[in-house]
Amino acid sequence: MKYDFDKIIDRTGTASYKWDQSEKLFGRPDILPLWVADMDFEAPKEVVEAITRRAEQGIYGYTVRTQSFYDAIIGWLSRRHGWTIEQDWISSSPGVVPALSLMVLAFTEPGDGIILQSPVYYPFYDVIKANGRNVVDNALILKDGQYTINFDLLEQQAKDGAKMLLLCSPHNPGGRVWKREELVRIGEICTKYGLLVVADEIHHDLVFSGYKHVPYASLSDEFAQNSVTCIAPSKTFNLAGLQAASVIIPNEEIRRKYNALLRTLSIHMESYFGLTAIESSYTHGEQWLDQLLVYLEGNLNALVDFVGKHLPQVKVIKPEGTYLVWLDCTAISDKPQVLKQLMFEQAGVAFSDGSVFGKQGEGYLRINLACRRSLLVEALEKFASAANSATVSSK
Numbered sequence: 001m002k003y004d005f006d007k008i009i010d011r012t013g014t015a016s017y018k019w020d021q022s023e024k025l026f027g028r029p030d031i032l033p034l035w036v037a038d039m040d041f042e043a044p045k046e047v048v049e050a051i052t053r054r055a056e057q058g059i060y061g062y063t064v065r066t067q068s069f070y071d072a073i074i075g076w077l078s079r080r081h082g083w084t085i086e087q088d089w090i091s092s093s094p095g096v097v098p099a100l101s102l103m104v105l106a107f108t109e110p111g112d113g114i115i116l117q118s119p120v121y122y123p124f125y126d127v128i129k130a131n132g133r134n135v136v137d138n139a140l141i142l143k144d145g146q147y148t149i150n151f152d153l154l155e156q157q158a159k160d161g162a163k164m165l166l167l168c169s170p171h172n173p174g175g176r177v178w179k180r181e182e183l184v185r186i187g188e189i190c191t192k193y194g195l196l197v198v199a200d201e202i203h204h205d206l207v208f209s210g211y212k213h214v215p216y217a218s219l220s221d222e223f224a225q226n227s228v229t230c231i232a233p234s235k236t237f238n239l240a241g242l243q244a245a246s247v248i249i250p251n252e253e254i255r256r257k258y259n260a261l262l263r264t265l266s267i268h269m270e271s272y273f274g275l276t277a278i279e280s281s282y283t284h285g286e287q288w289l290d291q292l293l294v295y296l297e298g299n300l301n302a303l304v305d306f307v308g309k310h311l312p313q314v315k316v317i318k319p320e321g322t323y324l325v326w327l328d329c330t331a332i333s334d335k336p337q338v339l340k341q342l343m344f345e346q347a348g349v350a351f352s353d354g355s356v357f358g359k360q361g362e363g364y365l366r367i368n369l370a371c372r373r374s375l376l377v378e379a380l381e382k383f384a385s386a387a388n389s390a391t392v393s394s395k
Contacts, residue, residue: 039370046284076282118358158193175319207321244274334363347386
């Protein structure tokens with residue numbers, strides 16, 4: 001089946017977090033929103049049909065995981081990522097970010113240091129700070145247009161007593177798909193000093209040609225036993241509103257403690273539609289995903305070409321994965337407020353303000369590629385027109 005990613009779909013008036021809050025968030029209703037990380041594409045037809053059949057039952061009671069649900073997750077990870085997992089390892093969460101927060105609660109104490117690698121997805125800061133833990137920033141190094149890990153600093157931070165590493169893999173917003181040798185070095189350090197690795201791998205399916213995602217826990221049994229992997233079909237298949245994620249925990253004691261916390265908080269029951277979405281997308285979604293990846297790469301190439309021609313002062317940190325692109329706009333301004341004014345007031349577009357991803361993100365913007373190409377080009381044209389005008393404030 002051929003899927004149409006250029007189809008125009010009006011999401012306004014659907015209580016969309018992305019499309020129905022422009023006036024509230026940005027001061028005007030006509031903003032083109034390319035910020036929050038959901039897609040403007042319909043989910044695979046097979047997923048829509050499965051959810052529709054589920055809805056037509058008319059009774060939305062408590063629900064449980066089935067064997068076919070487990071088989072779908074196990075099969076997907078094996079086929080797409082070469083990772084063989086056991087059924088018993090699979091737990092759940094209302095989402096990946098809630099899972100990160102639960103891990104912080106379950107396996108660290110107030111005041112403990114937790115490592116993240118900035119610039120990074122801003123809820124990483126939230127789940128650390130809101131739970132009374134301390135952020136330990138293993139800031140990434142930007143060199144030749146690519147982020148790399150400061151392993152010397154990581155080892156020192158581990159040695160100094162940090163208790164956990166929140167690993168963003170693939171990395172948001174930097175776009176890195178970490179190489180096997182990079183992940184092995186992380187594993188060696190964290191194993192040596194006893195840091196639990198909690199891997200947010202929600203973007204694992206969204207990798208561009210020439211790159212391959214390696215699940216951290218697939219590297220060795222030793223690493224697997226000291227790790228937790230959080231995944232969901234929400235980014236891959238545009239299902240974020242269904243609030244369902246899977247948490248893969250090979251270590252029996254870690255799994256027992258995590259599941260006990262789910263019960264303590266009474267969030268151990270499953271989402272009625274979420275289970276169906278997970279099973280149907282992992283069972284029937286491969287053809288759709290393969291076509292999506294081609295389309296997204298076309299969008300990426302269009303963006304790189306446009307910026308090169310019309311925004312030479314902006315540097316594209318070209319992603320290896322995710323549908324998010326990190327733009328170095330420091331030549332325009334390194335002040336977040338100036339870039340916000342440029343976007344919202346002058347251009348009429350909304351990209352993500354880079355400063356929310358950490359101090360290193362000041363002067364950067366993150367743009368969401370997961371929209372029809374004509375909309376992407378329109379937003380870029382608006383931004384370029386504003387950025388190149390004589391009215392742009394100086395640094």
